[in-house]
Amino acid sequence: MVETTAGVVGLGKMGGNMAKHLLDEGFEVYGHDLQPEARETFADYGGIVADSGRDVARRSDVTITSLPNSEIVKAVYTGEGGLAHESVETTFLEMSTIAPPTTEAVAEAVEDTPAEILDAPITGGPENSRDGTLTGLVGGKEAVFDSEHAQNVLQALCAELHYAGSSGAGHAMKLLNNTMSMGNLLLAMETVALGARYGIDSERLWDILGNASATSVAFESRMPRVLERDFEAGFSVDFARKDVGLAVDMADSEDFPMVMGSLVHRLYTQASDEGFGEEDVGSVVKMFEQELEDQVGGE
Amino acid sequence: MVETTAGVVGLGKMGGNMAKHLLDEGFEVYGHDLQPEARETFADYGGIVADSGRDVARRSDVTITSLPNSEIVKAVYTGEGGLAHESVETTFLEMSTIAPPTTEAVAEAVEDTPAEILDAPITGGPENSRDGTLTGLVGGKEAVFDSEHAQNVLQALCAELHYAGSSGAGHAMKLLNNTMSMGNLLLAMETVALGARYGIDSERLWDILGNASATSVAFESRMPRVLERDFEAGFSVDFARKDVGLAVDMADSEDFPMVMGSLVHRLYTQASDEGFGEEDVGSVVKMFEQELEDQVGGE
């Protein structure tokens, strides 16, 4: 196996955990973050702190970027001192959750340099990033996806790895996944609440519908927690709202009406507005409950 | 085992097949239908044609009713010569797909007579009714559900049997199931069409999302057929529209807004209006495709 040096730009929750996991797997890892604490933690784990994002990318065969939003991703690649520069030759793995148009803009900027880029958003929580059991959805040139350096890093991080299509398809696929999933959940919670309103016991409903044609992964992953009134965030309402919102933007830019997805987005916005933004997505059930006697589960 | 005589009022597709299956299982079966041909077919199978619905019920330990809609169910039970009559002592299994308020009205009428009633809608197609592999969702008094005569007939017909709660809960549970299921399908087809619009290959999308958190039984049961452009009805758009419409009515009668379910109903109505009413529910994907190059699957 070819030896691969890895870089991580953005050492937050996801980026920091991935860096640590790569160190544990024996990679030499360069990193950078604007926050001094993030850099220190990274150094404590054995990472090599570089002077800048560009410096990380210059020294790494594969450079992960894991950043909070589209604007920052754009600035980090194409702003002053940015990563898309003729002096940088690396394979970028863009792993933030951003809109496909940003992905395409960034990929275009990288095209004019010696570097390559894949969009490789991942699904799974911080635990999965720590223990390498993420699922990766990768867009970009298939040859780059298949290259040894890229595969070394991707396989170290992901338990499952899918090639989604040309540039932007990785990010798009993740948004489509989360829109379906979060939409299925919303439908399930509305239905469960109607059942409760009608007088059907929620445990019994779950026993029956959880094993019938109504079921979905989203229903199965959340309903047991809803029944226990456990709304500690695994995946928060605000994250769901963000992802579905990006899918709606993607639809807008394709002139695609997306009536269902758009209503899903509005309802997660409403949940956020009602104060559940930082709770687990299962808390959308509370929007559909009006009085105590209708509460789903939890006595 | 106690010997149980069975009756079937309404010998259409579902009722006729159930009657035949009960005969095959060795039951003595009485039947009636307003259509002479339905009565003849039933007699050919070995059924005993009774003079009227009420006559069927008088002679049967357990009497199935399997009728087209709420109005007819109401008329057959409470109209002139109806089943809810002091001379009738049987256990009714009301198996039509109707709205819970009708179920409750009929159950009330039966309460004043020596008979008992369970609402026992079934899911599954005509084949399942023929070979006894239906799933039954049963509402009514639990003691009646547990009674030997009722169990004899229900177990002969259903591979799976669930007690859903008090009177009306069986019908309600079926409507909730189909609303979630048909809503999940609609979300999936909208998402798939957006993916196609964006340029993502539908086979690849199916490979990935069919194994990810986006998936649902509805997606899994329909997507392979959509990819082959096979829209021959398993469960038709018009049946989906009917069931979701009944769920919306049920919500209305509970003052429950049901914003998502209601949009689902409108979209199945639109599919019907666009000419897909008798096609399989998967054909809703066609509403979301505007041009040939966006078609999902099928080349």
Place this chain on the structure above:
Amino acid sequence: MVETTAGVVGLGKMGGNMAKHLLDEGFEVYGHDLQPEARETFADYGGIVADSGRDVARRSDVTITSLPNSEIVKAVYTGEGGLAHESVETTFLEMSTIAPPTTEAVAEAVEDTPAEILDAPITGGPENSRDGTLTGLVGGKEAVFDSEHAQNVLQALCAELHYAGSSGAGHAMKLLNNTMSMGNLLLAMETVALGARYGIDSERLWDILGNASATSVAFESRMPRVLERDFEAGFSVDFARKDVGLAVDMADSEDFPMVMGSLVHRLYTQASDEGFGEEDVGSVVKMFEQELEDQVGGE
């Protein structure tokens, strides 16, 4: 002018007021109602109480029916002892707010008798019914609409009178009117609330948008009351919900998806569910206000 005897079946708020107004205008008026108090009040005003609805109709040239809902209208016309009977020769004015399919069923039943029927729902409140300033929207045969007896009664009651088309068109037109109007109001209240959320003063918004292309009769009739937080019912949320619901049913029976109207119905249902059912329709603004500082008007 030909002398016309008038009958009123259903002496509730609307029917009672219309009867009183016809008496004031010098008509001989026969009436019936199941409630003894309603009959007494009517007799006190100088009305002649008949033995039954059918008796009213037998003795009147023109017979108004003004009843609570579709089921009762159907029963009063086609049930036992009903108005649609060979012994009855009158011109019915069906003035209840009901669904067009009921209108058509009733009109068909009347067709087989010597009587004629127009559907003639009216818009306006109890005051208008008392002082003869209602607006009438009439469906049925144009010759019957033009007949002297019908015109005598209609003109006595209505300040404005419109022929809407064949049987059912009067009721349909009223539902279409109220759906547009109540939809315009909902859009206005959502917009006003967004403005308040953004920090725009509601009085100033009303000054500007009430005179701009955004405005509508619904906005103009409700916004001044909303600004004064006056939610005493002129037209209640529950009446709006009922009318829009009937329009959605009408659309369903025409296979017309009606996506906007359906969402309007769900939102009035939500307003009702949140406890505003008996308040004025302007109270829908409260659904869109989440916190005190966002309240529209009223300090």
Place this chain on the structure above:
Amino acid sequence: MVETTAGVVGLGKMGGNMAKHLLDEGFEVYGHDLQPEARETFADYGGIVADSGRDVARRSDVTITSLPNSEIVKAVYTGEGGLAHESVETTFLEMSTIAPPTTEAVAEAVEDTPAEILDAPITGGPENSRDGTLTGLVGGKEAVFDSEHAQNVLQALCAELHYAGSSGAGHAMKLLNNTMSMGNLLLAMETVALGARYGIDSERLWDILGNASATSVAFESRMPRVLERDFEAGFSVDFARKDVGLAVDMADSEDFPMVMGSLVHRLYTQASDEGFGEEDVGSVVKMFEQELEDQVGGE
């Protein structure tokens, strides 16, 4: 009256017409545009072409900016060589149709300079900009709005002038106006199409509902043209879609769910996707017509 020199940055349809109108009214007008033809046309009318946008602003008491979208507005003010610069002392009138967050960002940038800024979007078409009959909705400091230079230019351009509130309120008010108006239109067209489907003559419906509580300025301005099947753009579907989309974005940034407005946006997107983007907004009626016999008006 104090003499006021005026500047216009962006000499497109709206900006060019306003410049010409100001010249006609006797103002000295400086202008700039990236397009040479736009500059030439402006010079032909008697305008003084400046070297750059910043040069225009330096030489003008009041400087209008009239640009295509939020990104360009941001770049023109805050990019390299931009208008927000310590060397510029003028009163900006930002007249583009943009999102309130952009307005606020630009206003903040101007705050650090000697200049002042008002957001002053205008409603009305190119003709109104030429003959000074626009309606202006102005946000910003009230003292700046009241200042003589600003009033001189605003009154020369607008027949009606409204102070909407603090910075951003002008743009916000315009978006709220257009959302209500375009939503009212959509509701009206859906209702009209349902009427046609039911068999109600559209001319008769217009006669009745155009004078009833259902009516709105939007209905009144478009329905006569729809009845004549005249869809030549006065205000195009794509412009409606843009404005409602900006209102939805504004709602998103306030965590305001905006369920109705969001559906309105999706339906204009659908109209655009069905090929009506450049037609007049009245053409949304075509989305609701499925077969020739249902066509509204036009035979």
